[in-house]
Amino acid sequence: MLAWLTHRYVERPVTRIGAPFTGVVRLVTVPAVLALVVGGTLVVTGEVERQDAARKAAAVQAAERYAGCIGAAALDPALTDCERPSTLIDASLGYQAPDGSACWSNKERPVELKVCTLGPKTGYTRRLLAIGDSHNHQFVPAYRAIAESRGWRIDVAGRAGCHWNARDRVGTPAASVELCDRWKEKLAAYIASEEGIDAYVVVHSSLVSVEASPGESEVEALSRGMAEAWATRPDPSVPVIAVQDSPIFEASSALFARVVQPCIDDHGPAASAECARSRARVVRDDGSLGATRLAENAHHVDLTSYFCGKKRCSPVVGNLEVYLDGFHISPLYAETLAPYLGDRIARILSRSPSRSPGSN
DSSP: OOHHHHIIIIISOOOOOOSOOOHHHHHHHHHHHHHHHHHOOSHHHHHHHHHHHHHHHHHHHHHHHTTTTSGGGGGOTTOOSOOOOSSOBOOOOOOOOOTTSTTEESSOSSOOOOEEEESOSSSOSOEEEEEESHHHHTTHHHHHHHHHHHTOEEEEEEETTBOSOSSOEESSOHHHHHHHHHHHHHHHHHHHHOOOOOEEEEEOOTTOEEOOOTTOOHHHHHHHHHHHHHTTSSOTTSOEEEEOOOOOSOSOHHHIIIIIHHHHHHHGGGHHHHTOEEHHHHOOOOSHHHHHHHSTTEEEEOOGGGTBOSSEEOSEETTEEOBSSSSSBOHHHHHHTHHHHHHHHHHHHTTSOOOOGGGO
16 A cells, blocks of 8 residues: 555665755754764764654554545545544655656666556556656656556656657757657657557646747647647547646745745644645646647546645645645655546546457
């Protein structure tokens, strides 16, 4: 249950102490590091590791105890009898760039299309390809949970600052644009050669902009660029499922750490109300809905109701911190979205036959 948390806190050893520090981490590690520097002793290090291990074990236990009632489940109107903890479950350690993972392209030269497989590699009933930038990659814990629970194979391919769009990104160095173009060329070749894919799931950051034609707005350019790219897939009967980007609580990680995180630390569970912001401030149009209206057999999935109420959005939902840095959601929160994302994808897939060998 909650595989990412168990992996991160129990199976994976503590490898570093570093910024950003949040909540209990900050309160425990900063004084400890100062004591180490001043006292010149390794005893403090052992105590920090002991306290860190205990805190992580407690987080795992709490997550298991309240599974199905924390995070996004708190905004599920069907769950009325959930028991939730009285404190926050400390599951946010700061965003760690996924460089070097099996499905993430960034610093390697020449550019590679890296594709990883989540769920069964044989005997699966559906095969999906999830494509996008880091805002697609942040859903990997959800994709993993969906794949394992439903017997689907979900392949993931991502690149920093790059998504499936026929238009070039603007506001970024020319070298980055060229590298993104190389990645998209490899993506196109992969899509053209792969058989048995049941759907393409696409996600991208709502903070990006692409080249616009005269008279086009930024959002229109994003929408048309995506629709143009999706039209190149070899079989238009294979649906494209565009997932709306998660709300951007703060576009600056430094500002998030300076303003939002202290609010969470000060208020604990009450931060869900005390630190909330208006929907209009944090929910952005990423162009995905417009793209699905322009493209053949394209569908839109909007999970905003699992981040926000009718008028307000919070950095704390269901006793979990939603964000790592203001614009990437935490792995544990992503995993709590799995039932809802999985249901929406399943409803779309139910309209088309499976192309996966395991379904025959």
